[in-house]
Amino acid sequence: MSTAWSQFYDMYASILKYFPGPHTKIYDILEDMRAYIAKRVKKNKETLDLNAPRDFIDCFLIQMEKEKGNPSSEFNTKNLELTTLNLFFAGTETVSSTLRYGFLFLMKHPEVQAKMHQEIDQVIGQNRAPNIEDRSQMPYVDAVIHEVQRVSDLIPMNVAHSVMRDTEFRGYIIPKGTEIYPLLHTVLFDPMKFKSPFAFNPENFLDENGRFKKNDAFMPFSSGKRVCLGETLARMELFLFFTTTLQRFRLKPLVDPKDIDTTPQESGFATIPPFYKLCIVPR
Template sequence: MEWAGVVTLLLVICVSCYLLISSKRKRLHKGKLPPGPTPLPLIGNFLQIKSGKTLKYLLKVSSGVAFSNGERWKQLRRFSVTILKNFGMGKKSIEERIQEEAQFLLEEFRKTKGKPLDLTDPLRSALSNIICSIVFGDRFDYEDKEFQALLRIMNNFYWELSTTWSQLYDMFPTFLKYFPGPHTRVYDIMSHLMCFIAKRVKKNQETLDSNFPRDFIDCYLIQMEKEKGNPLSEFNFKNLEQTIFNLFFAGTETSSSTLRYGFLFLMKYPEVQEKVHEEIDRVIGHNRIPNNEDRRQMPYTDAVIHEIQRVGDLLPMGAAHMVTCDTEFRGYFIPKGMEVCPLLSSVLHDPTMFKSPNVFNPENFLDENGRFKKNDAFVPFSAGKRNCLGDSLARMELFLFFTTILQSFQLKPLVPPEDLDPTPLENGFINIPPFYQLSFIPR
């Protein structure tokens, strides 16, 4: 462990001990709280969470991570969903953008001429371009230096977010910001991305035409102007930058990582890939571009994509929820104001809801007649009002990229299928898929 990190940890422990000795906290309620280990003041159960094993620990006890809430969350979410719909989320226009980007991606794969390729960067570029077209009004060339710099920042943030140190800083930024150490890396990375976003916002400001909004930023700036006299408005530059950041993170890394998991599973289970190819050939053929309506006639492919999301379990912990009033639940007392984090992983692997909860099996989403079967335990986009605001966009992206690539290529691993290991590289608040190479063989 780095010395700066050790010093920071010791300071946290000292302050915690001081608070424990010098003050007595009033009990929130005489009722019975949910079971769990006794937390220390200030740092809670942090010392009991091992690096890389956060999810395993949280499956045994209750815990949560803070995100924005209240009126700010309501205003920004409502606005974001509306604007995304206006710019085509769930409509034909966004479908055309995805179809176009999928063709650019196919060209990248054709250039390899069957040679091994790590598809991490091409997938990340393609999925990020969908968000870029919505937020910035245009896509980037895959080799664009500014675009590549943006993707590197996003990737670094994605990795750092799974470290235990970053979680400590996320919980106590006001206190820990005064001390150096590895806990600050995630916010250092975020500051670079915010600078990139701020430059794009400034560029939009200089060329804004309120009568003809070009993208998400323009719409937000117009809304800011409308509400500049409202003291309760949450529309400001800081929230604009944070909202754009959230859109990029959700729309780039999560979707591209899901596809990486998906192609790995298809190579590990070649019989599944063969069935998907057969359904694509039968429903779509080789001469037209897949569209989102094809999903209705492709139950097996739809089931495979759902199973990829279930087993990939990319975000095992959903967004934190706050209890709005004192609540009795199954004999336990949960006080008002307590943050509760739903462990989506426990639901996605529930043996009472899936016949094969711990193995990759598309039959989990098919009935006895081979028709697609919905399952209430399928919650990769979280649950309740705080579910992913871009879930319909993500569903369309996954289906169109998945079918477009498999329409044109067979995925060939460099090792025997049984030697492919889908174990995540990081198993914390995010499950990061392993790196691998494959060959794209034209069909």
């Protein structure tokens, strides 16, 4: 989805969809995923207990049951399959790519990794698993994770939106219905908002006393009404994955840290980190 070819297709889909080529593959992949979800929905239906929902699919099925007399209800099987697919899609690659980028930055900056180890040892220690309440006591780890997300720049152009009415913006009229891309990249790298916008530097999120410093320009999840639905979940996952991994392990590169190249493998719809090898050494 992030290759130059996909972006080209995205721009000219109305014509290119009539031609054969690699761009048609994504529809086959999505159809396979939808078929997998349809199977799962069927299994949930067969074992559903209205009084004990087990997951999102069960909750949706229960709502479908409640609204079954309403012909205009949005709670139907098609929407169940597509919403589950959407959550699956939006919730997996995003967090895993951020983790992959994060591990790479930590190998390139061993001094940052060492400070994270130190804070984890002080606050959590080695005798219990990290939990989300620890985050408020760990400004350095929190700052590193923010910096990983800022520099990873996962969805640089955001997803397409469209204006719902004629809109004036900086002296230009954008007519109703125009597709717009509210760029996140320029905000995340804004030199007016970050002291080292183009470097990987957790100090971007720390004050002079080492306390976590919020920054309004931190918006990898976008903002406004359509802000990422999974923001809280993603932030919890990132904290728990990073701390749990670093509590037990040291990430060691196979090359000299200064030779690590962090240039993305692709940068289109999403920023895809380069492939790399690492050693995970028990501490």
